[in-house]
Amino acid sequence: MGGLVRGGNINIVRQVTVDEGTLQKIAELLGIQGQVISGTIYVSGPPSPAGGTAPPSPPGGVAPPPPSGGTAPPSPASGRRRSRR
Amino acid sequence: MNGGHLPADIKRTSALRRVPPFEALKFRPVFAGEGDVCAFELPRGAFPITVEAPSGRAMTIAPGDNFLATPGYRESTRWVSGGIPAGGLAPGEQYWVLADCGIVGELRDDSPVETEYLSRVRYLGTACGERGETLNIRQFAITGASARDHDAPVYLVLGTSGHVGKTSAGVAVLRALRSKGHSTVIALKATGTASFEEIARYQDFGAAHAFDCIDFGLPTTYPSDREGISDTFFNALDFCLSLSAEAVVVECGGDLFGANVPEFLTCLKARRSDLKIVLAAADVLGALGAQRTLAEIGLAISLITGPCTDTPTLRERTQARCGIPAINLVRNADQGTQSFLARSPH
Numbered sequence: 020m021g022g023l024v025r026g027g028n029i030n031i032v033r034q035v036t037v038d039e040g041t042l043q044k045i046a047e048l049l050g051i052q053g054q055v056i057s058g059t060i061y062v063s064g065p066p067s068p069a070g071g072t073a074p075p076s077p078p079g080g081v082a083p084p085p086p087s088g089g090t091a092p093p094s095p096a097s098g099r100r101r102s103r104r
Numbered sequence: 105m106n107g108g109h110l111p112a113d114i115k116r117t118s119a120l121r122r123v124p125p126f127e128a129l130k131f132r133p134v135f136a137g138e139g140d141v142c143a144f145e146l147p148r149g150a151f152p153i154t155v156e157a158p159s160g161r162a163m164t165i166a167p168g169d170n171f172l173a174t175p176g177y178r179e180s181t182r183w184v185s186g187g188i189p190a191g192g193l194a195p196g197e198q199y200w201v202l203a204d205c206g207i208v209g210e211l212r213d214d215s216p217v218e219t220e221y222l223s224r225v226r227y228l229g230t231a232c233g234e235r236g237e238t239l240n241i242r243q244f245a246i247t248g249a250s251a252r253d254h255d256a257p258v259y260l261v262l263g264t265s266g267h268v269g270k271t272s273a274g275v276a277v278l279r280a281l282r283s284k285g286h287s288t289v290i291a292l293k294a295t296g297t298a299s300f301e302e303i304a305r306y307q308d309f310g311a312a313h314a315f316d317c318i319d320f321g322l323p324t325t326y327p328s329d330r331e332g333i334s335d336t337f338f339n340a341l342d343f344c345l346s347l348s349a350e351a352v353v354v355e356c357g358g359d360l361f362g363a364n365v366p367e368f369l370t371c372l373k374a375r376r377s378d379l380k381i382v383l384a385a386a387d388v389l390g391a392l393g394a395q396r397t398l399a400e401i402g403l404a405i406s407l408i409t410g411p412c413t414d415t416p417t418l419r420e421r422t423q424a425r426c427g428i429p430a431i432n433l434v435r436n437a438d439q440g441t442q443s444f445l446a447r448s449p450h
């Protein structure tokens with residue numbers, strides 16, 4: 020059966036643990052950019068004045084009053100939004 | 105032989121991993137072609153062999169066992185080569201297990217390196233469905249892209265031969281992508297011999313999906329220059345590029361000349377003009393040859409790795425001769441101290 024002459028094994032690297040520095044180097048050489056997060060962040064109302072309670076900022080509600088000395092933020096229809104790309 | 109029934113628990117090799125489970129299956133002693141679901145017997149006088157199960161585990165076929173595998177071709181640069189004789193595999197005849205994923209055919213070239221799957225087996229017959237149709241892995245393949253191209257960037261890993269670290273390089277690219285916040289990365293082993301263990305490594309390191317030629321209906325992408333291979337490659341590419349992903353890592357098994365890698369590169373160039381290419385090379389001459397070969401078809405290498413970077417002297421020579429950054433994946437970033445590596449016999 021068979022009749023094949025089989026030689027010895029050769030060693031093969033089956034698993035390599037690549038360190039973080041090497042991964043960064045690979046990313047740099049291949050031009051892999053950090054993934055940009057896009058979307059809308061809903062920011063709650065400003066800190067409440069001393070002794071008071073901060074009104075909730077319901078969707079579609081009215082913007083809370085500005086802190087003392089501040090200027091009124093824009094009043095979008097659905098709370099305040101900041102877009103980040 | 106008049107055929108018969110195959111039990112539901114018959115051992116099956118990983119080339120048939122997309123074939124669904126069955127209660128009982130008939131088989132017929134007819135000539136078998138590439139991808140047919142076939143029953144074989146390891147003769148009682150043979151040594152046990154080890155093949156890859158659909159789960160990826162090393163599974164022993166004991167002498168006297170029947171098991172399911174498929175006829176196919178292989179032109180390995182490191183291991184055995186063989187293929188299907190004209191007319192197909194004949195019932196009752198003996199053939200060879202050519203790859204551990206369960207490719208069976210005539211043996212053409214042997215390797216001096218020990219392989220645990222290489223053995224003669226007897227072809228019994230081809231499995232057939234309820235209506236008597238021959239079962240083939242093509243019937244269970246992915247066909248057609250589900251949506252438009254999502255324009256994900258493609259990172260291509262090529263090698264100067266088998267076992268020069270292409271999968272290790274591909275996994276490193278995957279990890280670099282993940283470390284930069286790419287949460288959905290697709291892996292495709294586009295050419296060569298199927299191996300579930302290899303694509304499972306991509307999944308283990310965070311690939312959202314990993315595919316190889318089995319998923320697109322072929323047990324291997326051999327023989328070289330086969331007709332119609334572009335259709336398979338375009339189907340695989342269009343499917344992978346239609347998935348919602350932030351990047352696609354493509355590994356080409358084999359060297360630059362075999363396994364229809366040139367045809368695949370033509371297909372890939374038709375889909376992406378801004379490829380980032382990582383080359384795994386055995387030595388400096390191989391790296392130079394690959395650089396020149398790729399330049400002839402308008403492709404440039406971005407990074408070289410593999411055994412040609414195994415020592416600082418070799419790495420520096422590779423980098424200087426090719427004019428391309430070269431890094432070693434088994435050493436730390438400063439290219440000084442050796443990182444952990446595990447070696448095991450194939």
